[in-house]
Amino acid sequence: MADVITTEYRLATEPALKSFVSTVLAKVGVAPEDAAIVADVLVAADLRGIESHGVARLESYYVNRIREGQLVAKPDVQTVRETPTSLLVDAGNGLGHPTAKRTMERILQKADTSGAAFGAVRNSNHYGIAGYYAMMALDRDTIGIASTNSVRYGAPTFGKDVLLGTNPLAFAIPAKNEPAFVLDFATTTVPKGKLEVYNRKEKKLNPGWAIDAQGNETLDPQVALKGALLPLGGYGTDNGGHKGYGLGLLVDILCGVLSGGASGNDLPLPSDPPLPGKISHFFAAFKIDGFRDPEQFKADMDTELRAFKDSQKAPGHDRIYVAGEVEYEKTLYNREHGVPVHVKVWSGLEKLAGELGIPFEIEK
């Protein structure tokens, strides 16, 4: 994994980076306990190697929107409906992370008591990586599920309107000695950022990634940036694009419709001015001991995961990973060596520190 740590990155210590993020958010009016949660979720993404959802977004997604009054620093979070196995929360147009984390915490408590519970949050904002919330189940012998809808980037199968977010789905299932199974994936084939990278590098896209504004598949990143992302499975139905489209719509329903929040046409487009409070989340948890002794289950999980990891490799490959393993190993590595922060992001944070008059001492 040394290839990740190039000269383009500087290394921060985990506690200092978290503390910096917390201080920034507190400075713009976020309650300290909320700011700490956001910091934990963002830095978890950077530790896991998911830069696009880490501290790189601190200013544009969170700080600026709070400063511009689009997002409420101290929101009025309300429980809308609650039963022993369900929970619906209104995030009051606050930061997504604190309400999402507290909602998943309550869902896990409900699952502890009732065995199973589902939850949703509406009137929220970008909450970072879905996997963070699903993984909260892992040390409780519980299976966790988390999802969120998002700003729209994708088109439905045989459509051309931009209607679907990247709409990630995350599942976390504990094992015994093996790292947990943590599947956290966008239901589009690639994220929008990938088109931007290919555009900068003047590289052709792969088939199955994007369409132009007329709805035809395109390999030209510049054209694709004016079009839409394709769902997992690609264009049309031949390679299963309708399955990815179905999963994306499923997420929009479970998050947006089930919560009574925004969905479909009411979600923001990237070209819109920020429309905060339009994002919704979905969570679920159920206890393993409703089925089996958790220790036996986790031992069997080890056997299952090893069956895949120890199976024969395709030519040119020396490892088979299971979901979440790459991110787990990156986390261990980055905890030891420092959290990699891209030099451009680093200078942005430094500038922000200057503007807000707070110390910037994050370097490892």
Next chain:
Amino acid sequence: MADVITTEYRLATEPALKSFVSTVLAKVGVAPEDAAIVADVLVAADLRGIESHGVARLESYYVNRIREGQLVAKPDVQTVRETPTSLLVDAGNGLGHPTAKRTMERILQKADTSGAAFGAVRNSNHYGIAGYYAMMALDRDTIGIASTNSVRYGAPTFGKDVLLGTNPLAFAIPAKNEPAFVLDFATTTVPKGKLEVYNRKEKKLNPGWAIDAQGNETLDPQVALKGALLPLGGYGTDNGGHKGYGLGLLVDILCGVLSGGASGNDLPLPSDPPLPGKISHFFAAFKIDGFRDPEQFKADMDTELRAFKDSQKAPGHDRIYVAGEVEYEKTLYNREHGVPVHVKVWSGLEKLAGELGIPFEIEK
């Protein structure tokens, strides 16, 4: 949809076809109430246009295995563990459909009472279409989920061993005036049968469908038939193949590991002699009124589904479907015009009727 009804098909009446399937199964020792459930599930698949999971499999998957003593006609079905929100059932190596249907029925009753419930079945067999069980939730203002692992056909990302079934996932969510959202999809890009069809027609496969026995991607169907299917998203990770692999493994865990049944290496390969009782299923259900008034939710579902259906079409396409809509319309059409049964399947059923000495009067 008239293209489905070619001269290669003959049309059966739905009640006569169901009654025929029931009679066949009863004749080989299946209890009449179990036989009726199998008939209902198989004919539902044919009505929905999913021939591969319909009456075409009656003899090879069910009747022959019972006659050869591999599958128990009158199984000893046992509840292994039960809580107000969970249920684990051992199917006693019987037909998958009756135990799956009764387990989902009990899960729905638990969800009625508790709000949410999860279930699993082990020591079972092929249960037909996963969507059937998820759809049982639809008239109860409940969201239904069903899944099953299967005989192995697919390889993990960067692997070459055949380790994963087609492992379908199904979600059913009710709407008001629109047909319900019913997403039921295999987590491989294509089913094995598609390779066989392409082999017969001497057509090249699409990229992303299959690998050869060495683990290299191949477009040659004959070579692919000795290799493995690729997960949704195709070869490697560039087009999201790791996402489909993750979903396939998720299904194997939720079905096989959670139930304490067979999973991974212990699942049958197509080349194995039938290894019945190795298949496991997973179910979940949760009530909409834990979140919102179901009538408001269903009205909002109509708005959501229409947003996609009414959006602009890509060139050359005049409809955008939502998941389950094609199958819903086929069901309406086939109920009116007759259930299409391929002529080869038809003669097989006729021959079976002769062997078992039962009447064969199914023609519309």
